[in-house]
Amino acid sequence: MIACALSAVAASRPQRADASLPVPPTVAMPGSPTIPDSDAIADILNTPVPDSTLAVPLLQRTLISDVDSDSLAAAVMPAGIDTPARSLIRREKVDLDNVVKFSAKDSMIMEGRNSAYMYGDAKLDYGDMKLEAEKVSMNMANSNVYAVGLPDSTGELIGTPVFTDKSGEYESETMSYNFKSQRGFITNVVTEQGEGYLTGGRTKKMENGEYFLQNGRYSTCNDHDHPHFYFQLTKAKVKPKSNIVTGPAYMVLAGLPLPLAVPFGYFPFSEKYSSGIIFPTFGDDYNRGFYLSNGGYYFAINDNIDLALTGEIYTKGSWGLTAQSSYVKRYKYNGSFNISYLTTIYGEKGNPDYSKQTNFQVLWNHSQDSKANPNMSLSASVNFTSSGYSRNDLNSYYSPSFTENTKSSTVNMTYRFPNSKWSLSTTANIAQRTSDSTLTVSFPNLTASMSQIYPFKRKRAVGKERWYEKIKLSYSGQFQNSLTAKQDVFFQKSLVKDWRNGARHSVPISATFSVFKYLNLTPSLQINDRMYTNKVRRQWDPNASAEVCDTTYGFYNVWDFQGSLSLDTKIYGFFQPMKFLGDKVKMIRHVLTPTISFSGNPDFGSPFFGYYGKYHYMNSQGEMVERQYSMFPNAVFGVPGTGRSGSVSLSLANNLEMKVKSDADSTGEKKISLIENFTVSQSYNFAADSMNWSNINTSLMLRLVKNFNLNLNATWDVYTYQLSPTGTPVRVNVPRWKVGKGLGRLSSTGTSFSYTFNNNTFKRGKDKDKNKDKNRRRRGSDDDDFDEDYDEEGDNFAGNNDRRRRRGNDDDSVEMGADGYMDWSVPWNLTFNYSVNYGYGTFNKKKMEYDGRITQNLSFSGNIQPTKNWNFGFSASYNFDTHKLAYMNCNISRDLHCFTMTASFVPVGPYKSYNFHISVKSSMLSDLKYDKRSSYSNGITWY
Numbered sequence: 001m002i003a004c005a006l007s008a009v010a011a012s013r014p015q016r017a018d019a020s021l022p023v024p025p026t027v028a029m030p031g032s033p034t035i036p037d038s039d040a041i042a043d044i045l046n047t048p049v050p051d052s053t054l055a056v057p058l059l060q061r062t063l064i065s066d067v068d069s070d071s072l073a074a075a076v077m078p079a080g081i082d083t084p085a086r087s088l089i090r091r092e093k094v095d096l097d098n099v100v101k102f103s104a105k106d107s108m109i110m111e112g113r114n115s116a117y118m119y120g121d122a123k124l125d126y127g128d129m130k131l132e133a134e135k136v137s138m139n140m141a142n143s144n145v146y147a148v149g150l151p152d153s154t155g156e157l158i159g160t161p162v163f164t165d166k167s168g169e170y171e172s173e174t175m176s177y178n179f180k181s182q183r184g185f186i187t188n189v190v191t192e193q194g195e196g197y198l199t200g201g202r203t204k205k206m207e208n209g210e211y212f213l214q215n216g217r218y219s220t221c222n223d224h225d226h227p228h229f230y231f232q233l234t235k236a237k238v239k240p241k242s243n244i245v246t247g248p249a250y251m252v253l254a255g256l257p258l259p260l261a262v263p264f265g266y267f268p269f270s271e272k273y274s275s276g277i278i279f280p281t282f283g284d285d286y287n288r289g290f291y292l293s294n295g296g297y298y299f300a301i302n303d304n305i306d307l308a309l310t311g312e313i314y315t316k317g318s319w320g321l322t323a324q325s326s327y328v329k330r331y332k333y334n335g336s337f338n339i340s341y342l343t344t345i346y347g348e349k350g351n352p353d354y355s356k357q358t359n360f361q362v363l364w365n366h367s368q369d370s371k372a373n374p375n376m377s378l379s380a381s382v383n384f385t386s387s388g389y390s391r392n393d394l395n396s397y398y399s400p401s402f403t404e405n406t407k408s409s410t411v412n413m414t415y416r417f418p419n420s421k422w423s424l425s426t427t428a429n430i431a432q433r434t435s436d437s438t439l440t441v442s443f444p445n446l447t448a449s450m451s452q453i454y455p456f457k458r459k460r461a462v463g464k465e466r467w468y469e470k471i472k473l474s475y476s477g478q479f480q481n482s483l484t485a486k487q488d489v490f491f492q493k494s495l496v497k498d499w500r501n502g503a504r505h506s507v508p509i510s511a512t513f514s515v516f517k518y519l520n521l522t523p524s525l526q527i528n529d530r531m532y533t534n535k536v537r538r539q540w541d542p543n544a545s546a547e548v549c550d551t552t553y554g555f556y557n558v559w560d561f562q563g564s565l566s567l568d569t570k571i572y573g574f575f576q577p578m579k580f581l582g583d584k585v586k587m588i589r590h591v592l593t594p595t596i597s598f599s600g601n602p603d604f605g606s607p608f609f610g611y612y613g614k615y616h617y618m619n620s621q622g623e624m625v626e627r628q629y630s631m632f633p634n635a636v637f638g639v640p641g642t643g644r645s646g647s648v649s650l651s652l653a654n655n656l657e658m659k660v661k662s663d664a665d666s667t668g669e670k671k672i673s674l675i676e677n678f679t680v681s682q683s684y685n686f687a688a689d690s691m692n693w694s695n696i697n698t699s700l701m702l703r704l705v706k707n708f709n710l711n712l713n714a715t716w717d718v719y720t721y722q723l724s725p726t727g728t729p730v731r732v733n734v735p736r737w738k739v740g741k742g743l744g745r746l747s748s749t750g751t752s753f754s755y756t757f758n759n760n761t762f763k764r765g766k767d768k769d770k771n772k773d774k775n776r777r778r779r780g781s782d783d784d785d786f787d788e789d790y791d792e793e794g795d796n797f798a799g800n801n802d803r804r805r806r807r808g809n810d811d812d813s814v815e816m817g818a819d820g821y822m823d824w825s826v827p828w829n830l831t832f833n834y835s836v837n838y839g840y841g842t843f844n845k846k847k848m849e850y851d852g853r854i855t856q857n858l859s860f861s862g863n864i865q866p867t868k869n870w871n872f873g874f875s876a877s878y879n880f881d882t883h884k885l886a887y888m889n890c891n892i893s894r895d896l897h898c899f900t901m902t903a904s905f906v907p908v909g910p911y912k913s914y915n916f917h918i919s920v921k922s923s924m925l926s927d928l929k930y931d932k933r934s935s936y937s938n939g940i941t942w943y
Helices: 038-045 069-076 487-492 765-779 784-789 801-806
Strands: 002-006 013-015 053-055 090-092 100-104 107-111 115-126 129-139 144-148 162-165 168-171 174-178 184-193 196-205 211-219 229-239 243-246 249-253 256-262 265-268 276-278 281-285 289-299 307-314 319-329 333-346 355-368 376-385 406-416 422-433 438-453 472-486 500-510 513-515 519-541 546-568 571-575 585-601 612-618 624-630 645-661 669-685 696-705 708-717 719-723 729-735 745-758 828-844 849-864 870-879 884-896 899-906 913-920 929-933
Touching: 100 107, 100 129, 115 144, 129 174, 184 211, 196 229, 281 929, 376 422, 438 487, 472 487, 519 612, 745 849
Parallel strands: none
Antiparallel strands: 002 100, 053 107, 100 115, 107 115, 115 129, 129 144, 129 162, 144 174, 162 168, 168 184, 174 184, 184 196, 196 211, 211 229, 229 243, 229 249, 243 265, 249 256, 276 289, 281 289, 289 307, 307 319, 319 333, 333 355, 355 376, 376 406, 406 422, 422 438, 438 472, 472 500, 500 519, 513 519, 519 546, 546 585, 571 585, 585 645, 612 624, 645 669, 669 696, 696 708, 708 745, 719 729, 745 828, 828 849, 849 870, 870 884, 884 899, 899 913, 913 929
16 A cells, blocks of 8 residues: 655645756755755665656555655755755645545556556545545646546456545546535536435536536436436536436436426435425326325424324315324333324215215324333323225225224223332223224223232241231222214213213132142132112003113112132143053153132022012013013123022143153153143032033143144033923023933034244254255355445445446346255245134024034235245135135235335225336335226226
8 A cells, every 4th residue: 555645734845946947867056965866766766767757666655744855855865965055946835725645555656746646446535525546646736636447357447436525425437626626527427315316427516515417317226327217317406415406307217218308307305304395196086086195294393203294185076184193202102193084075966976974083002111110101002993984095995904894992001009019090992893883982991909918917927827827819999981882973972871880899808728738728709899870770561561761870889799619639640651652752641630619609689689670560471470670781890690609610620741752852852732721610509499500611722833722612501492482492401411412512612723824834943944044145145345335225335336337236136055056935924814613503493402503704814925026915804604705905016126016906895996006116206106096986897
């Protein structure tokens, strides 16, 4: 490396007195010894050079600082020669503000005192200006610098000039620059401005940092030599990091000029967070006409919150407004909201098909950082829309929200009292059913809870734990206020008469004792208290032959309690397979957990408690019938059941595991779950006068494969059915085993599961490891310099400049495997969501049994990427009643480097439609697009 520095200090640049006169071999000073000529200096430096030329050898790497005639003469003057008293060389001031530092890897030639030529990765620094090129010529007499690239052995141009200053980085073929005037001239410039690149043409740099360009190109494509599209600029003015103002310009696509021209153009850029206009997109809809949408204004309020107000308008009268905002407070909270209002008009006013709808949507998400307040938290997930919003919003046609029948919203705030067992929370819930516009609103909901405590535990225990110290209790209190109504009449409901509200207090008390070492005895008591504000009394009006209701408002307590005593233990069984069956299975273990419990409660339907009433009426057969009713029919937390209870329950839980040999485990063995859990339970009520047996309940859990469990719950009916005098089936007190119909009949069961298949599903462990290595190779690169100089998107221009113009399109690169063949892989995934439920259907009078009915739901979605840039996806649901696809949405996308193309379509069902979209990726040129869409009401026949 050869490095030099030329200072701007006065008298640092010697000049000949008369450049027109021939230079003598020696310069004689009156009364002084003879000074060696240039040949003598060259001999001292051991480098032969022509006359009037000073060359610095490459290997010697001499540093010459603040070069002038005196310092140079002193450096090469033989010993014993005195410095001349006077010099015939006069000095000149150089009008530069900074030191000029320059270097080169190959060689550097200095001609006379003013010119220097640098070869091989030459670098020149002057203040904030930096210049890199393969060849740089510098003339300090007029402060000019000229830089150019040179062809390599293959004839390709390398080391093209790269100019950097405060405004950015500029690459070119040739470049001239004047230090004094700070003006320059550039040919075939390449510079990044905003989200795009300015290339080509002839460019003048002005002293104020602005650039004037002629015959340039502006594009967001980073293939600078052959961009996929660009705007041909006849002339332009560039204000770096601010804007580009152009004269007449036209678009060129794939090298073909298009008849799309503009008399002038304006491309603004900003690296600052600022407000601005959001340019609308345009299109057409079959029913609503041409439209402008998503246009408005963006407000950069501050660093913590923003706001975007946009709207849409259609030529047939429809319109809409949207407000979107995101907010964040570091280490505190973050969230966003979206409020939309939409007015949709179909048909012409006065025609029978004319309709006008108004819909709205409110989306709000809020989350709090756990470090912000350890005692209080606030979270929100709101998705509230009116019933017709998804059907009228163009952006919802091809999104999962289009098929959602239910939507839910929740806002929750919880406060945990410091150093206490108490916590308080409030919740607001909204559930929507869009099929019939039913709303269920529950607000406010208050919950106060106390975690488990041991009230009799000694603070300073001495000796063994006493029996009463094991008593534990907790508390939970709730207040709830809810209303279910249609959307159009919701606000017409009365707060007192129509809203359901109430409070509930619950106190569970229990203790666990060890009996005979292996048995666990647990007595417990559950106390519940409900508080309501109205009571309904009913009586029969014989004149009107109808039931009459009388509602009174006040404060009413409805309480109940239940006591129980349970006993449980664990029984272990082991089985070792015989040796002739092999030694792979080492042991099988069976864990049986029997539980027997006794529970009881009084008859809360008796008149003593006052929760139920009775009246008598004459039925259609002329018989006097007694009817019992609840005085709290709309109670939020219900009422205690009728009838005494004194039951004994038996439950058997099973777990079956197997231990096998395994080379993959460090211990040499592993456990396999055969049956994770299988539980059977039933109870018998001694206090009931009939129907003493309860239904048999079973539950099963199996671990089939990794990350997939099968859960199956079932109920078995133990009683038979007969027909009443009116011909309706009724359950009678005749167990099935007494009439030879078995122990029980399956009355209900069901399960649901979801699983995703992908590339690694059917691969073994070694194949999966190979796939991981393959992905790592894809992320890596054999060229370390390339990784350092370019990021994944190829937008970093700080590295080896000789590669910039040769890059082309990196997306088309071919990945090779270790065997030298193309590494071809197709990422894919397929997700199934399936649920099946079995229950009683219609009653079969011949068999005197209910026929079974199976309800199934299946939805599936998938995605496949056959190449790096192609992507196919779909989602669908299947209707087992009609044996058809209920809904299907397909998406195809193609990455076109600087463009993106998507096609979405619904091929089946009542919402058949399609949407095609191709546009520039850059957000600044997002309106450079083409859209073609249909509406589900077009009546298109697909097949």
